[in-house]
Amino acid sequence: MTQVATAAAGSVPVAATDLGVGMRFSVHPHCDDFVEVILGSLADAAELASTAGLTVESDEVSTYVGATSATAERDIVHYLTAMVVSASRRSGGGHVVAQVLLSRGCPGEASCDLRTVELPRVAPVDLRPTGLSCVAQWSLYPLLDGDSGVGDHMSYIEAAIAAARVRGVAAAPQHYATKLSGDVADVLSTVADAWTGVGAEVPHVVTHLTLAVGSPSSPAGGVR
Amino acid sequence: MTQVATAAAGSVPVAATDLGVGMRFSVHPHCDDFVEVILGSLADAAELASTAGLTVESDEVSTYVGATSATAERDIVHYLTAMVVSASRRSGGGHVVAQVLLSRGCPGEASCDLRTVELPRVAPVDLRPTGLSCVAQWSLYPLLDGDSGVGDHMSYIEAAIAAARVRGVAAAPQHYATKLSGDVADVLSTVADAWTGVGAEVPHVVTHLTLAVGSPSSPAGGVR
Numbered sequence: 001m002t003q004v005a006t007a008a009a010g011s012v013p014v015a016a017t018d019l020g021v022g023m024r025f026s027v028h029p030h031c032d033d034f035v036e037v038i039l040g041s042l043a044d045a046a047e048l049a050s051t052a053g054l055t056v057e058s059d060e061v062s063t064y065v066g067a068t069s070a071t072a073e074r075d076i077v078h079y080l081t082a083m084v085v086s087a088s089r090r091s092g093g094g095h096v097v098a099q100v101l102l103s104r105g106c107p108g109e110a111s112c113d114l115r116t117v118e119l120p121r122v123a124p125v126d127l128r129p130t131g132l133s134c135v136a137q138w139s140l141y142p143l144l145d146g147d148s149g150v151g152d153h154m155s156y157i158e159a160a161i162a163a164a165r166v167r168g169v170a171a172a173p174q175h176y177a178t179k180l181s182g183d184v185a186d187v188l189s190t191v192a193d194a195w196t197g198v199g200a201e202v203p204h205v206v207t208h209l210t211l212a213v214g215s216p217s218s219p220a221g222g223v224r
Numbered sequence: 225m226t227q228v229a230t231a232a233a234g235s236v237p238v239a240a241t242d243l244g245v246g247m248r249f250s251v252h253p254h255c256d257d258f259v260e261v262i263l264g265s266l267a268d269a270a271e272l273a274s275t276a277g278l279t280v281e282s283d284e285v286s287t288y289v290g291a292t293s294a295t296a297e298r299d300i301v302h303y304l305t306a307m308v309v310s311a312s313r314r315s316g317g318g319h320v321v322a323q324v325l326l327s328r329g330c331p332g333e334a335s336c337d338l339r340t341v342e343l344p345r346v347a348p349v350d351l352r353p354t355g356l357s358c359v360a361q362w363s364l365y366p367l368l369d370g371d372s373g374v375g376d377h378m379s380y381i382e383a384a385i386a387a388a389r390v391r392g393v394a395a396a397p398q399h400y401a402t403k404l405s406g407d408v409a410d411v412l413s414t415v416a417d418a419w420t421g422v423g424a425e426v427p428h429v430v431t432h433l434t435l436a437v438g439s440p441s442s443p444a445g446g447v448r
């Protein structure tokens with residue numbers, strides 16, 4: 001990371017619970033019984049959500065997941081992994097796409113001015129391999145303010161992509177996104193760790209991921 | 225808009241063609257014959273893409289659409305509208321979700337430093353009503369640099385949401401997104417005009433949209 005923000009002396013650490021850590025996601029099973037797959041997967045993951053104290057609210061477009069524990073980011077990514085694995089299983093290994101928005105930060109809050117607060121660093125996500133392969137496209141948005149003095153937004157993005165490459169899941173740069181592939185756990189860990197890593201330096205960070213399993217147009221399939 | 229950037233005297237206007245205007249999108253028909261619906265819709269929209277000189281490249285996760293004409297943004301949104309309408313028709317009015325990333329800007333390019341160039345303003349998008357209703361969730365990301373001196377990122381977002389409200393399509397704020405609803409044309413016009421509007425002040429702007437038609441959990445349906 002070429003741009004490292006330094007918190008002012010005497011700055012106040014921000015609690016993870018004040019950062020508004022959360023996710024908005026949708027799961028898209030490409031099958032006639034998609035309703036059963038979606039509702040069944042939400043039911044499968046309900047106990048995990050309850051144990052972690054997650055707030056889960058589904059509407060007609062997507063599902064919001066909020067977390068306020070000290071392991072908020074980890075809890076959210078564990079829940080997402082469970083949802084993807086469950087939806088894939090319930091659709092019989094068919095084509096399922098998850099659309100994910102992870103957000104961390106306190107936009108517009110004076111208390112989250114990078115020059116006056118110290119942002120928390122969190123441990124890397126610990127996910128066990130799922131045995132389920134995916135291909136994904138990933139975008140990362142460090143939302144700087146024009147007078148924050150903490151460098152240019154592309155430097156954070158480039159550093160995150162370089163880290164993903166070291167982990168072996170970054171397959172290729174594409175227009176507006178980086179292609180990732182590998183076990184669902186490796187891909188989601190990479191995305192989450194980049195998100196929290198930039199979040200230790202930039203108060204407001206959002207990342208988007210389109211993750212596909214069972215795609216008929218992957219090398220093993222036959223659509224294309 | 226509370227933050228208005230002023231180009232330096234003698235600054236050079238950036239051509240739209242140099243801004244890297246483009247889209248990455250995926251269409252998710254929730255039905256067993258999703259492959260036929262997706263490929264059929266791409267075929268339906270191929271002539272429109274060809275006439276507008278768009279670059280269309282599909283891979284196993286999504287489709288990239290690039291535009292370099294003077295009406296690049298308009299051409300892209302017209303294409304997207306055609307894809308959504310076609311996919312809905314081909315799926316018999318079933319549940320179809322479009323995931324959309326619109327990008328405009330020249331990240332990391334010295335030539336696009338806001339203090340030395342003048343960003344082009346583009347006309348509002350002209351879309352005819354489609355007769356197809358949708359619900360959507362929308363996020364806008366003005367990607368400022370920390371030393372750009374052009375205000376805070378939330379002010380651009382809040383102004384865009386206020387404009388959407390005036391147009392009557394912004395239904396409600398949600399976590400990390402704004403809910404939009406209405407005719408597909410009205411929703412896509414609102415999103416595109418916000419994207420190009422901020423893009424006249426911020427060199428690099430990305431916006432994400434999840435757009436659903438035929439949702440069984442909408443008020444007329446019965447999932448929830």
